[in-house]
Structure formats: structure tokens, C-alpha cells
């Protein structure tokens with residue numbers, strides 16, 4: 001199916017209308033949108049990376065931990081007196097290394113990435129706590145250029161800078177997947193590995209590159225969150241890995257690889273934020289959030305399968 | 321050039337204990353259609369994987385167009401002009417025909433270090449042309465390969481090989497699991513290779529197909545060549561006795 005994100009877009013429109021009505025117009029007012037658009041880039045960037053990796057046929061359970069590790073590395077170095085210009089890239093290098101290890105182990109030993117990244121989930125979280133020494137490092141208020149990453153911008157201060165970063169990065173990854181030869185290799189590698197190999201695609205390197213991009217985005221997203229909150233807590237990003245997978249799947253990404261779009265992953269992430277926020281505004285007990293998320297994930301996949309079968313049926317008919 | 325296009329000498333391959341190829345020597349001549357037959361496990365696919373660069377021999381040498389070659393991967397073989405079509409392995413079902421045609425060989429508008437923007441208009445136009453050239457009729461180059469029938473898929477794989485001007489086309493059991501009509505289509509493609517000046521190597525378990533579209537038959541058993549005859553000098557019975 002050419003538009004795997006279709007079901008998610010329909011859900012999004014319907015839910016937005018429902019929440020807007022139930023919250024008496026609070027849902028789409030400036031203040032609420034401001035709140036949602038502040039958190040969204042952080043979650044959506046992780047979803048973009050996970051979506052890319054899933055299209056490539058692999059999985060990353062360690063994004064939540066890398067989300068915490070990256071800003072912790074940066075924070076510890078900043079507290080140690082390093083300049084932002086060095087500490088920030090150092091954090092991102094840690095994220096890239098995590099991705100490299102995930103990818104290299106998965107490819108080299110041909111083991112499921114479910115296992116390698118589950119290992120990394122624990123390792124990276126543990127490292128985060130260890131290097132923090134148990135307490136979040138104290139970062140001077142002016143040590144991070146918040147104006148560049150988290151300051152409010154736009155009409156009525158609707159967005160933060162992080163939203164602009166997210167748009168740029170998402171567009172870049174989306175174009176890379178749909179327009180470049182590398183994107184073609186990613187789809188081929190995830191779609192049917194033996195074919196990609198027999199056509200001479202360096203599938204191992206393609207996978208490792210996707211693992212590294214996925215980790216890098218998770219690390220950058222975590223850094224954005226820390227700049228927004230002001231201090232690197234070792235516990236941020238817990239459970240994010242499964243939300244990111246849910247976002248990708250809701251957006252039409254197939255667990256088997258090869259199928260999916262970056263836009264779908266983003267729409268999935270927006271949907272999750274909308275449900276979270278909408279339930280709160282509708283004064284529903286917050287504990288229902290995971291219930292809604294779970295139901296939506298399963299329902300979206302069933303919907304997608306149904307749409308796919310429908311589309312196929314229509315094509316077969318028009319063929320005659 | 322009048323000598324053999326591919327010359328294989330004393331090729332050996334072991335798989336941890338299994339001696340899959342035991343000193344194979346074989347000449348393949350330009351523009352001939354060679355049928356390779358043999359029982360399960362005879363070593364046909366192993367030989368073909370070595371010729372197509374996906375595996376490396378443990379011993380022996382391969383000469384291609386008069387020069388000794390060492391393929392390090394399928395890309396090397398493809399660049400030399402040897403294209404291989406497998407039963408399942410040559411197409412990605414979740415991708416469009418146009419994208420499948422150019423996997424690993426995408427025309428680029430701009431690039432750095434081999435990575436760049438694909439020329440998708442050209443990919444579409446060229447796939448339409450290539451498919452028409454093998455007399456295949458498909459709706460659109462944007463259709464997913466997974467929506468094509470098995471025979472159509474092999475047709476696209478063959479169109480791809482032709483588009484890249486391959487000189488040798490190897491087909492490893494391309495008709496497995498195909499219905500009769502679809503099989504006939506693939507046999508038709510193999511027959512048409514000769515007119516296009518392409519050397520064909522056709523692996524099949526179906527003797528009738530081999531007799532129908534090849535000029536020469538090579539039979540393998542337990543890693544060795546046990547028979548090598550022109551089609552007109554042999555018979556089904558003779559081949560069955562040596563296997």
C-alpha cells in the first residue's frame with residue numbers, strides 16, 4: 001500500500017475533533033498547543049529514528065536509555081567545566097557509539113536486534129546512573145544555549161526552537177528515505193534481505209548506519225528535553241522505546257521491515273501525544289492512558305491490514 | 321573473441337566437511353544456452369553462486385573473457401556482465417518495479433561518495449522501456465513487485481538483466497513453483513536470449529524444459545560433472561542413467 005500512514009491520519013483528525021468538543025475548546029487553544037508542541041519534538045524524533053530502523057528490518061529497545069545517557073554525558077562534562085561546544089558533541093558521540101555497538105553486534109553475530117538492544121537498554125541506563133554519581137549534575141543556567149534549542153518562537157510563541165529542529169531533521173530523514181539511493185538500500189535491506197544481498201547492497205553497513213542514526217536522534221531528543229527541563233535526570237526516557245515502536249506501528253510501519261514512512265511515524269507520535277493530553281483535558285483518570293495507547297496500537301494495525309487487503313482487491317478488479 | 325566466455329578450472333568448495341564441488345572444470349561459450357542439471361545437493365547452486373560472486377571458491381580459477389577474475393561480491397560479477405536470477409531472491413516484494421530495477425545501481429542526479437539523489441523520472445522511464453523490451457505488459461512501473469505473479473516477477477528480473485546489458489545470464493531454477501503458463505513465459509525468455517547475443521546458463525530439475533531451451537546439457541552429481549553433451553547428441557534416458 002502506498003499510503004501506510006492513512007489510518008493514523010484519520011484517527012488523528014477524529015480524535016482531535018472529539019477532544020476539542022469534550023474539552024470545550026481548550027484542546028486546541030494556544031496554551032495547550034504550546035504545551036503539546038514543547039514535548040512533541042522530543043518524542044517524535046525518537047519515533048522517526050525507530051521508524052527508519054524498523055523499515056530497515058531491525059529494532060531498537062535502547063532508545064529510552066540513550067535518551068538519558070546522551071544528555072547525562074553532556075551534563076557531567078558541563079558540570080566539569082567543559083564548554084557546550086565540546087560537551088554537546090561528546091554526548092552525541094556517546095549516542096553514536098551506542099548505535100554502532102548495537103548495529104555491529106547484531107550484524108556481526110547475526111543475532112536478533114531485539115536481544116542486542118535489550119542488552120543496551122540496561123547497559124546505557126546503568127552507565128547513565130553511574131556517571132551521574134547518583135545525583136544530577138548541576139549545570140549553570142547559561143551553560144546551554146537554550147535560545148538555539150528550546151526558546152519559544154513563532155506567532156504567539158506557539159513553538160519552541162526544538163520544533164524547528166525536529167521539522168528540519170524529520171524532513172531530512174524523510175527525503176533521505178524516499179529520494180536517495182541509500183533510502184532505496186534501506187527499503188531493500190528491510191524488505192527482503194536475500195534480494196538486497198544478491199544485488200550487492202552492503203546490507204551490514206546499511207543496517208549499522210540506521211542503528212547509528214536511530215541512536216543519534218534519540219540522544220539529541222534527550223538533550224532537547226534536558227535543555228527544556230534544565231537538569232539531566234538519570235531516569236528520563238524510561239518506557240520511551242515502546243512508545244516509539246507504538247508510534248511507528250500506528251503510523252503503518254510493518255514489524256517485518258520494508259514497509260513504512262517517516263511521516264507515518266510522526267503522525268503516530270502526534271497521536272500518542274494527543275491521546276495523552278486529550279485524556280487529561282477530558283478529566284479522565286491518567287491511568288487510562290496506557291489502556292488507550294495499547295488499544296490504539298492493536299486497532300491501528302488491524303485497520304492497516306484491512307485497508308491493505310481492500311486496496312489490493314480494488315487493484316485486482318481494475319486490472320481486468 | 322571466439323574462445324569460451326567463462327572458463328572454470330579445477331574448482332573446489334568445502335562447507336565445513338561437505339565437499340560440495342570436487343574439481344569442476346567447464347567451458348561456457350559465447351551465445352550458447354547451457355542447461356545445468358543434477359539431483360538435489362549435486363552442487364549446481366554452489367557453482368552458480370561462485371560464478372555470480374556471492375560465494376568464493378576454496379581452490380581453482382575462473383577466467384572471464386580471457387582474463388582471470390576474482391569476484392569479491394555480486395557487484396563485481398554484475399559489473400563484469402554476469403547477472404543471476406534466482407527463484408525468489410532477486411526482487412523485493414515491498415518495493416515498486418522501478419525501484420527494484422535499479423537496486424544498487426540507481427541513476428543519481430547528484431552524489432558524494434556514491435550516495436546521492438536518485439533520478440526517479442529516469443528510473444521510471446527506463447523500467448517502462450526495459451519491460452516493454454522483453455514483451456512484458458505491466459500497468460505501471462510504480463506497482464509493487466509483490467503484486468505481480470511469479471512469472472511476471474521473473475520477467476522483470478530478466479528485463480533488469482537486459483537493461484544492464486549483461487553478457488551472461490544465469491538462471492537458478494527460475495520456474496520453480498510457477499504455473500504451466502507462467503513457466504512457458506520464462507522458457508520463452510530463456511529462448512530469446514540467443515537472439516540478443518546473451519549467453520545463458522539455465523539450472524532446472526525439469527528435463528523437458530532444459531531440452532526445450534538449451535543447446536548443451538551439463539549434468540552434475542555429488543560435486544562432479546558426469547556428463548557434458550550437445551542436446552542433439554543426448555537423450556533424456558542417457559541423462560537419467562548418469563544422475
Ligand SMILES: Nc1ncnc2c1ncn2[C@@H]1O[C@H](COP(=O)(O)OP(=O)(O)OP(=O)(O)O)[C@@H](O)[C@H]1O
Pocket residue numbers: 335336338340358359360361362363364365366367
Ligand atoms: N551454505 C551452505 N552451508 C553448508 N552446506 C551447504 C551450503 N550450501 C550448500 N551446501 C551443501 O553443498 C552441497 C551442494 O549444494 P547445492 O545447493 O550446490 O546443490 P544443488 O545442486 O543446487 O541442489 P538443489 O537442486 O537442491 O538446489 C549439498 O550437500 C549442500 O547440503
Ligand SMILES: [Mg+2]
Pocket residue numbers: 364365366
Ligand atoms: Mg540449488
